Amino acid sequence: MTSKESSIGSSVVLSERSLKVEMPPQLLRGVYLHQCLGGWGRHWASADPAEQACDFRLSRPTQRIDNFLSHDWKTSRWLKLAALLVVFNSRAAAVATLLVSVSVGILRASSVLPDEAWTVALGHVTFFSVFFGWQRLRSFCRPRTVFLDKLCIAQHDAALKEQGILGLAAFLDIADELTVLWSPRTLQRLWCVYEISTFLRKPEKRKQVHIIPVKLALMLCVNSLSWFVMAGGYSVIANTSGREVSWARTLLGSLCMCFAAVLFPWTYYVGIGMMEDLSTLPQQLSNFRIQDAESMCCSRQHVHPETQQDVPCDRELVFATLQQWFGRAGDAPGKHLTDFNRLVRKELAPSVLKSVGRDHLPVWYTLYMAVSGSTPFLSDCISLLAKGPPGNLSSGGTVIWGIRTFISFAYVPVLAVLATRLNLCFCWHGFRMAHHSACRSRFCVAVLLSQLGIIIVATFWALFFIPSSQVEASSWIPIVPFLLLLAATATLFRNGCMPDGETSSESAAATSRKERLEPLQSGVPNNGQKRGDEEESTFEV
Numbered sequence: 144m145t146s147k148e149s150s151i152g153s154s155v156v157l158s159e160r161s162l163k164v165e166m167p168p169q170l171l172r173g174v175y176l177h178q179c180l181g182g183w184g185r186h187w188a189s190a191d192p193a194e195q196a197c198d199f200r201l202s203r204p205t206q207r208i209d210n211f212l213s214h215d216w217k218t219s220r221w222l223k224l225a226a227l228l229v230v231f232n233s234r235a236a237a238v239a240t241l242l243v244s245v246s247v248g249i250l251r252a253s254s255v256l257p258d259e260a261w262t263v264a265l266g267h268v269t270f271f272s273v274f275f276g277w278q279r280l281r282s283f284c285r286p287r288t289v290f291l292d293k294l295c296i297a298q299h300d301a302a303l304k305e306q307g308i309l310g311l312a313a314f315l316d317i318a319d320e321l322t323v324l325w326s327p328r329t330l331q332r333l334w335c336v337y338e339i340s341t342f343l344r345k346p347e348k349r350k351q352v353h354i355i356p357v358k359l360a361l362m363l364c365v366n367s368l369s370w371f372v373m374a375g376g377y378s379v380i381a382n383t384s385g386r387e388v389s390w391a392r393t394l395l396g397s398l399c400m401c402f403a404a405v406l407f408p409w410t411y412y413v414g415i416g417m418m419e420d421l422s423t424l425p426q427q428l429s430n431f432r433i434q435d436a437e438s439m440c441c442s443r444q445h446v447h448p449e450t451q452q453d454v455p456c457d458r459e460l461v462f463a464t465l466q467q468w469f470g471r472a473g474d475a476p477g478k479h480l481t482d483f484n485r486l487v488r489k490e491l492a493p494s495v496l497k498s499v500g501r502d503h504l505p506v507w508y509t510l511y512m513a514v515s516g517s518t519p520f521l522s523d524c525i526s527l528l529a530k531g532p533p534g535n536l537s538s539g540g541t542v543i544w545g546i547r548t549f550i551s552f553a554y555v556p557v558l559a560v561l562a563t564r565l566n567l568c569f570c571w572h573g574f575r576m577a578h579h580s581a582c583r584s585r586f587c588v589a590v591l592l593s594q595l596g597i598i599i600v601a602t603f604w605a606l607f608f609i610p611s612s613q614v615e616a617s618s619w620i621p622i623v624p625f626l627l628l629l630a631a632t633a634t635l636f637r638n639g640c641m642p643d644g645e646t647s648s649e650s651a652a653a654t655s656r657k658e659r660l661e662p663l664q665s666g667v668p669n670n671g672q673k674r675g676d677e678e679e680s681t682f683e684v
Contacts, residue, residue: 162337162464166310170303171317172295173205173288176231177278179212184224186293187214195299202295211290211318213338218326218357226324226360228274230353231287233511236274240518243269248525258526260378266519267371289322290314312464315341323354325499327420330427333438337461340433343486344468354495355505356424358417363512366410366566370516370559373403378520407597411589414570415577421499422574428492432484433465434477504567506636513563514556524552533616540617547611550625554607557625561632562600568635569596603628 178201179186186198214223244266250256273280278287295314296307311334315321321342329335342348376399438457446454462480469486470479498505532544573588606624614620 161309162312162460163310164312164316166306166313168206169204170297170306170310171204171206171313172202173208173290174202174294175278175282175286176210176227176289177282177286179289179291179294180224180227180278184220184227186291187220187223192299195297198294199297199299205288206317207288208290208314208318209287210320210322211315211338211342212322212324213329213335214324215326215328215332215335217328218324222326222357222361223324225364226355226357229360229363229508229512230322230355232274232277233508235277235281236270237511237515237518239273240266240270240515241521244519244521245525247519248522248529251522251526252529260523263378263519263522266522267375270371270515270518290318311338312341318342320351320353321348323352325354325356325424326358327423327427330431331435331437333433333436333457333461336433336436337464339487339491340465340468340483343483343491349490350494352491352494354499356417356421356499358413358420359499359505360508362410362413362417362566362570363508363563365406365413366563367512367516369403369406369410370513370562372399372406374516374520374555376400376403404597408586408590408593410566411570411573411592411596412586414566415573415585415589418570418574424499425496428495429488431487431492433462433480504564504636509560509563513559517552517556517559520552520555524549536617543619543622544616547616547621550607550622551611554625554628555604557628557632558600558603561603561628561635562596564632564635565599566596 212227244263247256247262247265251258251262256262281287297303315338321338323329323335323339339352342352379399436458440454440457443454446452465483466479468479469483497503527548528545532541536544569592573585573592577585577588603624607621607628610624611621
């Protein structure tokens with residue numbers, strides 16, 4: 144049973160009190176992120192009541208929280224784990240992989256390490272070790288402190304739990320950032336919206352609301368894994384030497400390439416599902432009304448499912464607090480809710496849609512995840528540069544050879560970034576195909592689009608590597624395809640792949656319509672019939 148929401152566990156007291164912005168210091172608690180992620184995110188799953196006291200002891204009193212984690216309890220624990228790893232660990236993993244790859248290249252050039260292809264694996268091991276274990280490593284110097292409702296609010300003690308729910312704003316006030324693990328339910332849940340409203344009430348904190356769609360993180364993870372496997376397989380085949388082991392390396396490389404080919408359709412499958420979710424985001428933001436947010440108490444007609452006693456309305460509690468924050472003396476009834484709705488649409492919505500709208504990718508997360516699969520091969524590039532160019536090259540030819548050697552490494556990471564961006568475009572069109580064409584199977588559409596993606600990647604690869612093998616080492620011709628690839632990647636990230644009108648016209652019209660109608664809707668809570676099977680999105684009990 145859940146309860147941040149619902150006050151079902153402490154209904155009488157909640158009806159007599161209001162939400163607070165202050166908490167006793169001993170109850171103002173945070174938990175280290177590595178503990179929050181422990182056991183492959185086990186704390187994000189439903190808890191055994193017998194473990195609630197132990198879970199609460201993982202948190203500790205604090206005067207500062209780095210990230211307040213807002214989420215919906217019905218969203219898969221694995222999706223949220225993937226999102227947290229991408230948000231908090233991907234940059235460290237990418238930087239560590241780069242440093243290790245450069246170091247391995249220098250050590251190979253200095254003959255400290257053998258100049259062999261297997262040393263590239265050190266970079267791959269580094270990425271996965273840091274990606275999954277960075278917060279544990281960081282805990283030895285400065286651990287990141289976060290708020291996770293289940294661990295920071297006592298679930299085993301009704302009185303302490305009530306104080307934690309009432310003082311939720313106090314946790315948000317000491318948080319530097321609000322990290323929203325977004326799913327389609329997030330903006331439909333009353334308490335998730337309350338968390339956002341608490342941050343938005345302070346102008347200096349409005350830019351510290353960061354939203355990451357959980358399926359976007361999963362898509363980046365699957366896409367990154369496919370490039371890791373594909374790059375590794377190609378490297379094994381390309382570095383085959385010696386007749387005794389040639390067949391074994393070729394077999395291993397071929398298996399890697401086949402596995403990557405299997406992963407490619409799953410990247411599109413996850414991406415199409417993500418697009419299905421993201422297709423609702425512009426409308427959710429442009430039509431946002433906190434009056435429409437759902438709560439457990441209203442879905443159950445304010446009757447406790449076990450005791451059959453009356454339960455007070457969470458809406459009244461939250462709306463009264465919003466009136467204190469956004470209302471003014473003499474305002475018409477419900478105007479504070481109208482003002483808050485407009486704040487979400489005008490200030491929060493544009494920044495969210497710009498960073499994670501259906502035709503946008505977070506650039507840095509994309510770079511960290513897509514490029515890291517090829518970064519370890521930088522050690523090969525450094526080793527080749529250290530050996531020097533082939534003989535009989537002029538000074539100008541030596542410079543061109545050096546540039547081409549670096550480009551031979553850089554081409555694949557840039558191609559991976561371009562392919563990831565194209566995946567998003569194809570997934571959007573795949574979502575439309577799955578809903579507006581005869582082929583309504585998401586998997587079939589994913590397989591079809593993956594073949595198109597493979598053809599495009601293979602074409603770009605051939606444009607560079609085939610000319611490189613046919614011309615002299617001092618020829619500048621292979622540099623041209625690389626410049627074209629850079630231009631195509633930059634253009635696609637800058638301009639997207641769908642017309643602005645397709646993403647904005649409906650949202651603008653819906654926003655205008657809502658703003659015309661809202662003054663006529665006085666903010667009276669919508670206590671209409673809600674789905675009885677809805678669970679509250681925040682506090683696990």
